[in-house]
Amino acid sequence: MTALAAAALFGAVIGSFLNVCIYRLPIGRSVVWPASACARCGRELSWYENVPILAWLALRGRCRSCAEPISIQYPIVEALTAVMFAAAWWYYGPTPLLVSRLVFGCALIVLFAIDLEHHLLPNVITLPGIAVGFGFALFTEPGWLASLLGILLGAGVLYAIAEGYYLVRHEEGMGMGDVKMLGMIGAFLGWQLTILTLVMASCAGAIIGLLLIALKRGDMKYALPFGTFLALGAALAGTAGAPFLDWYLRLLGAA
Numbered sequence: 562m563t564a565l566a567a568a569a570l571f572g573a574v575i576g577s578f579l580n581v582c583i584y585r586l587p588i589g590r591s592v593v594w595p596a597s598a599c600a601r602c603g604r605e606l607s608w609y610e611n612v613p614i615l616a617w618l619a620l621r622g623r624c625r626s627c628a629e630p631i632s633i634q635y636p637i638v639e640a641l642t643a644v645m646f647a648a649a650w651w652y653y654g655p656t657p658l659l660v661s662r663l664v665f666g667c668a669l670i671v672l673f674a675i676d677l678e679h680h681l682l683p684n685v686i687t688l689p690g691i692a693v694g695f696g697f698a699l700f701t702e703p704g705w706l707a708s709l710l711g712i713l714l715g716a717g718v719l720y721a722i723a724e725g726y727y728l729v730r731h732e733e734g735m736g737m738g739d740v741k742m743l744g745m746i747g748a749f750l751g752w753q754l755t756i757l758t759l760v761m762a763s764c765a766g767a768i769i770g771l772l773l774i775a776l777k778r779g780d781m782k783y784a785l786p787f788g789t790f791l792a793l794g795a796a797l798a799g800t801a802g803a804p805f806l807d808w809y810l811r812l813l814g815a816a
């Protein structure tokens with residue numbers, strides 16, 4: 562119980578850093594310097610205003626000096642990261658796979674939020690992510706071969722789709738950010754779960770896209786950053802994917 566609470570606490574602190582990455586990476590600012598400040602009045606936050614979740618609640622979501630609203634995204638990301646760390650600790654225990662999955666999860670949270678807001682998947686996350694995922698696979702699941710095939714398949718499939726779309730429509734349909742992101746997902750999860758990620762992300766994207774069109778909420782291409790769906794698909798595949806694939810293959814074997 563103490564260990565779970567410590568994992569959650571550690572996760573909340575990491576979540577606070579992920580917020581800094583989400584805010585600063587798209588505008589090209591350093592994530593380590595300077596200290597956090599109000600986006601409007603520029604006043605630096607004191608130590609207690611940096612306390613995850615609680616500070617936002619205590620300030621009721623407003624800057625102490627200028628009353629500028631502070632996005633609810635901050636406590637949400639912190640709480641989500643805290644829950645992820647506690648759940649992963651409970652599920653994996655102290656193993657190399659725990660570290661691999663947590664690093665992967667943090668990358669997914671940052672990519673999810675940045676793509677949702679800016680339609681952007683920074684290379685500074687996806688490219689090192691490919692190398693780090695492959696590095697972990699030397700010691701733990703999915704193993705180096707499945708990881709290598711995951712990188713090639715993940716990036717390869719989306720690259721082929723992007724090129725094909727460009728040849729047919731003469732405009733960019735899918736960004737290279739998505740290509741590198743699915744390569745990163747392949748590195749961490751291996752090729753089987755990468756296929757599952759792509760299928761789930763595409764289905765979710767299609768369903769939400771059709772809903773938006775039905776509700777006449779504008780152009781599908783601009784409404785839907787695909788990286789956001791890739792992050793959701795990868796999170797599902799990374800947690801429930803292996804049992805699901807087992808079940809599915811048994812089903813095929815029985816038929």
Ligand SMILES: [Zn+2]
Binds near residue numbers: 599
């Ligand atoms: Zn302020």
